[in-house]
Amino acid sequence: MNNNSFVVLDFETTGLSPFDGDRAIEIGAVLLCDGRVVNRFQSLMNPGVRISSFIQDYTGISNAMLKKAPPISDVMQQFAHFMADQHLIAHNASFDRKFLDAELERIHVSRKQEFACSMLISRRIYPDAPNHRLETLVNYRSLQTNGVFHRALADAEMTAHLWTDMTNSIKSTYNFKEIPFKLMQRISKVPKASISDYLTRAAASMAKSPACHGS
DNA sequence: TGCCAGGCCCTCTTTAGGGCCTT
Numbered sequence: 715m716n717n718n719s720f721v722v723l724d725f726e727t728t729g730l731s732p733f734d735g736d737r738a739i740e741i742g743a744v745l746l747c748d749g750r751v752v753n754r755f756q757s758l759m760n761p762g763v764r765i766s767s768f769i770q771d772y773t774g775i776s777n778a779m780l781k782k783a784p785p786i787s788d789v790m791q792q793f794a795h796f797m798a799d800q801h802l803i804a805h806n807a808s809f810d811r812k813f814l815d816a817e818l819e820r821i822h823v824s825r826k827q828e829f830a831c832s833m834l835i836s837r838r839i840y841p842d843a844p845n846h847r848l849e850t851l852v853n854y855r856s857l858q859t860n861g862v863f864h865r866a867l868a869d870a871e872m873t874a875h876l877w878t879d880m881t882n883s884i885k886s887t888y889n890f891k892e893i894p895f896k897l898m899q900r901i902s903k904v905p906k907a908s909i910s911d912y913l914t915r916a917a918a919s920m921a922k923s924p925a926c927h928g929s
Numbered sequence: 930t931g932c933c934a935g936g937c938c939c940t941c942t943t944t945a946g947g948g949c950c951t952t
Binding site for chain 2: 724725726727728729730731732733734736739768769772773804805806807808809810812813831833834837845846847848864902903905906
């Protein structure tokens with residue numbers, strides 16, 4: 715596993731909970747290596763049920779589009795190969811994690827790698843943002859966008875840009891040479907009021923023994 | 930548009946309630 719490569723993913727779904735019968739209808743993902751997007755994965759998926767008008771309006775994905783799409787199981791098999799053993803990142807990762815695990819379980823594949831959440835980190839790194847929705851953060855940080863929101867690949871790509879922007883901000887503010895994935899995971903759990911002290915101490919610790927902090 | 934769920938996080942908290950974020 716490359717310490718500086720991650721798969722950033724996003725699902726569009728029929729609703730908010732796979733435990734309530736909701737299914738994935740689109741997956742988008744990018745492979746982020748050393749801050750650059752080097753590969754992409756995107757597919758609609760046919761959930762076998764009609765989606766609501768709310769979801770059609772929210773995503774721009776229609777029942778006609780999904781009728782022609784491949785089965786979810788076929789797409790998830792392909793995605794399992796794409797994500798391989800890379801660390802995973804998503805915006806509000808608890809949402810995408812539960813859909814990923816639910817759809818993987820249906821094809822008898824178990825996820826082994828860990829998730830990090832760009833939303834939890836952004837609340838700590840950009841506390842002055844108007845809010846921490848992906849679209850707001852993209853505008854707040856003037857990140858690259860094609861203006862498309864609520865489509866899986868576009869949102870995954872913007873989440874990747876946000877991730878790179880946050881790591882660069884942390885590096886420049888606290889004088890880190892590198893930001894290991896596990897440190898980003900820890901940041902998402904540090905109390906907001908303590909984040910500055912935590913990163914100051916972490917940077918000092920890494921400067922002394924950079925090899926001791928893992929990936 | 931808001932509801933549905935669930936995790937996170939804040940506060941007028943912890944024997945709780947409500948907002949944020951995802952679709």
